[in-house]
Amino acid sequence: MKRRVKKNRKLILILFSGFFFFYINYFSPTTFFSIFIFYVILFFYLLVLLSFFLDKNRNLRIIFSIIILLLLRQLKQLNLLNLLIILAINILLEGYFRKQRVN
Numbered sequence: 001m002k003r004r005v006k007k008n009r010k011l012i013l014i015l016f017s018g019f020f021f022f023y024i025n026y027f028s029p030t031t032f033f034s035i036f037i038f039y040v041i042l043f044f045y046l047l048v049l050l051s052f053f054l055d056k057n058r059n060l061r062i063i064f065s066i067i068i069l070l071l072l073r074q075l076k077q078l079n080l081l082n083l084l085i086i087l088a089i090n091i092l093l094e095g096y097f098r099k100q101r102v103n
Contacts, residue, residue, distance in 0.1 A: 009048065012048050013048045016041075016044055016045045016049075017045060019045075020041050023037070023041055024038075035074075039067055039071075042067065042070075043067060046063045047059065047063060050062060057097055061090055061094075062090070065089075069082075069086060
């Protein structure tokens with residue numbers, strides 16, 4: 001059963017990566033809707049990709065951090081301070097959830 005689930009996850013990863021790269025190459029980011037769809041597709045692509053390596057909690061934190069950084073970059077508001085704040089939030093959340101698992 002586990003082998004079948006891994007095979008399905010690999011198939012889903014291949015489908016999402018193909019769809020993600022197709023969207024990047026053939027759709028221009030001219031409207032708000034196309035930018036929103038890009039971030040939704042990126043979210044699901046990273047969710048499937050990182051699920052091979054990380055647990056669900058850490059996976060979602062990393063994905064949201066990447067999307068926030070990309071949004072800040074798109075709005076031209078990304079600077080060292082914002083990057084360090086997002087990194088610090090991730091480190092603090094990692095410590096918090098690790099402490100909860102131990103207790």
